[in-house]
Amino acid sequence: MINAVKQPQSVVLLGGTSEIGLAIVRALPTARLQRVVLAGRPSERLAAAVDELAAGLAGVDVSSVEFDADRPDTHAEVLDSIAAGGDIDVIIVAFGVLGDQEEINAEPAAALPLIQTNYVGGASALLQSADLLRRQGRGSIIVLSSVAGDRARASNFVYGSTKAGLDALAQGLSDSLVDAGVSVLVVRPGFVHTRMTEGLTEAPFATTAEAVAADTAKAWAAGKHVVYSPPVLRAVMGAMKALPRPVFRKVSAR
């Protein structure tokens, strides 16, 4: 139950090894936290994430369940199995892959797994999460989108398109849930230093998983529906979207 001062008791992270996702779990109010479930493909990294999180959250039951973003047919079942252990207050949808645009340019079929994970898997996880929370009559979803979805650029437009699709879905879903007691927060980070972006050239306004998590937790507590991280990107992306295409091509190629 999320109480009157916005302290949740249970949090589920879909994409249990996501650095930003884990940082959000830690950044949300922990005073009433009783249970955290990290959902992901079984791996040493997932087990380590459970241990590390449990070490920082005394008295909280931290566990993992098997969850495969690429198998949407199993998503409902996994969520139901988690809910069997008690109501879920917050579901964070944090899985995703960056893909390799150059590889896709050379071999179009390479786009399909990226689309499958980010959009098909993401949409399925979002819709199934919303359905579960609707049956509970309450709860919050936090979904990781990206500024890459605000205006797709030549260097990663397939990734951008998957985030644009997921973002649009999340916003429409959010409006459809107004009377259901369920809220959706869309998080649009800029360039974040994580495993996913290792070795890539840093973009302007680059940030860290912890900073994104702090912005997210603040926006969640305030009942916001969309948050940019860092917050300045709201204005920056507003300007980017207004740029004429030749100018945007030049700016975004930098």
Place this chain on the structure above:
Amino acid sequence: MYQRNELLTGWGRTAASAATVALPAPGEDPRVALESVVRDPHRAARGLVARGLGRSYGDSAQNGGGLVLKLPSGGLLLDSDSGTLTAEAGTSLDEILRVIVPQGWFVPVTPGTRYVTVGGAIAADIHGKNHHRDGTFGAHVRSLDLLTADGQVRTLRPDSADEFERDLFAATVGGMGLTGVILRATFGLLPIETSKILVDTRRTRDLDDVMERMVAADDSATYSVAWIDSVAKGKRFGRGVLTTGEHAPLAALTGPDLKDPTGYNPSMLASAPPFVPGGLLTPLTVRAFNEAWYRKAPLSRDAEVQSIPAFFHPLDGVGDWNRIYGPKGFLQYQFAVPDSGAHVVRLALEELQRIGAPSFLSVLKRFGPDNGFPLSFPMKGWTLALDLPAAVDSLGSTLDSLDEAVLAAGGRFYLAKDSRTTPATLAAGYPQIDRFRAVKAAIDPDHLFVSDQSRRLGL
């Protein structure tokens, strides 16, 4: 049975959840609602809870994804020989007072609002300004009808020959609707000669002054309550206005009041607008309000004749006043501590001042002895209630540390007000909670009667 989906909150307008609200018509059997839940495994898993007028501040009367049962008001049976009233659970004290006051009767206990139902009054085991004398509402209940999970309607009395029935009565009074649905009750009334109250008012210098005067008033006053200026600092810290009252005998009335000694005409003066932006109640505006409220009270005045609404239900004059806190809502922090824990009253006021949480409704009361019901809130000593905007930074952590001070002093928290505490903190304040749990396990083994609050607190 008419049903609709609704987003529900408590009076504090925080932590909303959506539920199916069932509204039986007068005369329609509420068992139909219970059966519809029991029959369907998905609905049974989310259970049901009864809701009155939604005056509990937190999540007591909401049930996300489940059923919420709103019983209708109904006819009243006044037995003037025994001085008792039988009322349907959905009937409000407002409706009751309109009928009984002109006939020379008063309810044994009234809270600060008359917009509570009989079912809610029993489920929360409410108290009023006369608790130190007359105990809780539940202490005056002679019998109640309870619809339990097995579909039976049981008539329960506090003095039943059957031990389980006595235990079930005790667990139901203050049990927040978790033992079943209260359908109707019979309770004792207080005979009154007039509908007027003789009120003594004292402006008090500081917290010690008001607390000393209240202890002194324990034996002399039937009704007593103090409003505390929560923002006054320094020498004036804890200053307030103490009011005590007695039902006016006929001999005390003069002039126009004599024409109709038991006349009763409550009316709503104004209503808060439907939407109020956040940030209206700031430390500055609350300070101004508190200053004006303190100055408005006479330094000392005796035996002023006041009406029942003016003395007992001043806020009912403003409809939907809970909206003034804006969209983020508010919460009420109310605790009880024994006399030995009086220092916690000071600590709470100091801590909330420190974080700049403006409370313009801070009420201090004396409690008499507890009534032995396992989840009944009042205990001999003090109770302080503070309305606080939910949006204040660090409110959660400050209240958590106050919780510890309250528990350390042997105190406890009021379920009808709670919207944020923990299962452990609640249980620590109620030494008889296992007695409640044992009755619950026996009468509702499948946890059919649940609320957002009972899930949050593991009740």
